[in-house]
Amino acid sequence: MEMDDYKTLIHEAFGESSEDSDDRQLEGSNIELVFGESPKWERISEIKGLSLCKDFLTPDQQSTLLASILQEGWFTDVSHNQAMRFGDLPVWANELSTCIRELIQYSNYDPESMDISSCEIDGQDCIFPSKLLNREPLFNQLIANSYQPGEGICAHVDLMRFEDGIAVISLESSCVMHFSRFKNEVAFNEKQSVLKIPVYLTPGSLLLISGEARYQWKHEINRKPGFQIWDGQEIVQKRRTSITLRKLCNSE
Numbered sequence: 001m002e003m004d005d006y007k008t009l010i011h012e013a014f015g016e017s018s019e020d021s022d023d024r025q026l027e028g029s030n031i032e033l034v035f036g037e038s039p040k041w042e043r044i045s046e047i048k049g050l051s052l053c054k055d056f057l058t059p060d061q062q063s064t065l066l067a068s069i070l071q072e073g074w075f076t077d078v079s080h081n082q083a084m085r086f087g088d089l090p091v092w093a094n095e096l097s098t099c100i101r102e103l104i105q106y107s108n109y110d111p112e113s114m115d116i117s118s119c120e121i122d123g124q125d126c127i128f129p130s131k132l133l134n135r136e137p138l139f140n141q142l143i144a145n146s147y148q149p150g151e152g153i154c155a156h157v158d159l160m161r162f163e164d165g166i167a168v169i170s171l172e173s174s175c176v177m178h179f180s181r182f183k184n185e186v187a188f189n190e191k192q193s194v195l196k197i198p199v200y201l202t203p204g205s206l207l208l209i210s211g212e213a214r215y216q217w218k219h220e221i222n223r224k225p226g227f228q229i230w231d232g233q234e235i236v237q238k239r240r241t242s243i244t245l246r247k248l249c250n251s252e
C-alpha cells in the first residue's frame with residue numbers, strides 16, 4: 001500500500017489531522033500528516049501477542065469517532081453502558097477496521113515503527129499474524145462500552161465463539177487494563193495466577209490482542225479506587241468509551 005492511500009483513507013474516515021497546518025513543512029514524510037507523530041507500536045514484553053499503538057487516532061479523529069458512536073443512540077441513558085453489533089457493522093466501524101488493517105500493513109513494511117529488533121517471536125508476527133490480517137472480513141462484531149468513573153469490566157478471556165485477533169480502541173479517559181494468566185493453561189502455577197501485568201490505554205490508542213494474549217491471559221479493567229495507578233499516580237477518571245472489534249467463528 002502506498003502511504004498516500006493510507007493518508008487519504010484515514011482522513012476520509014475520521015477527518016483531518018489536527019496537525020494539518022504543518023502539512024507543507026512535513027512534505028515528503030506523509031505518515032506524520034496522518035497521525036501527527038509516526039505511529040509507534042509497543043510490545044508488552046511479558047505477554048506474547050499484545051501490541052499497543054498509542055497514537056492511532058489524533059484528538060480530532062477521536063472526536064469524530066466518538067460523535068459517530070454517540071449518534072447511534074446507544075448511550076442516551078447512563079444505565080445503558082454496552083452495545084453489541086453483529087454482521088453488518090456501522091459504516092464508521094468498517095472504516096475503523098480498514099484503517100487498522102492498513103496501519104498494520106504499513107507498519108510491517110516500516111521496521112522503525114516497532115521498538116523491538118525482531119519481527120518474529122516464536123512464530124507469532126510482532127503486531128498481528130498475517131493470516132488473521134488477511135481474513136475477510138477482518139471484523140464482523142463490535143462491542144461499544146461506555147464506562148462511568150469507577151466502572152470497569154471483570155477479568156475474562158473472550159468467548160471461544162470469536163476467532164483469534166481482537167482490536168480495542170480507547171476514547172475519552174485513560175485507564176489501566178490488567179492481564180493475568182488464565183488457569184486452564186498447562187504450564188500454569190499459583191505464582192503466575194496472582195501476577196498482573198498492567199497496560200496503560202490512552203485515548204486514541206489501539207490495542208491488538210492475539211495468540212497467547214487472547215487465549216492464555218485474562219484481561220480486566222478495575223476502576224475502583226486504588227487500582228488505576230500509573231507512574232505512581234492514581235489516574236483521574238472520566239467517562240471512558242471503548243470499541244472492541246472481533247470476528248465470529250465461521251460456524252456461527
Ligand SMILES: O=C(O)CCC(=O)C(=O)O
Binds near residue numbers: 243
Ligand atoms: O473496554 C475495553 O477496553 C475492553 C472491553 C472488553 O474486554 C470486552 O468488552 O470484552
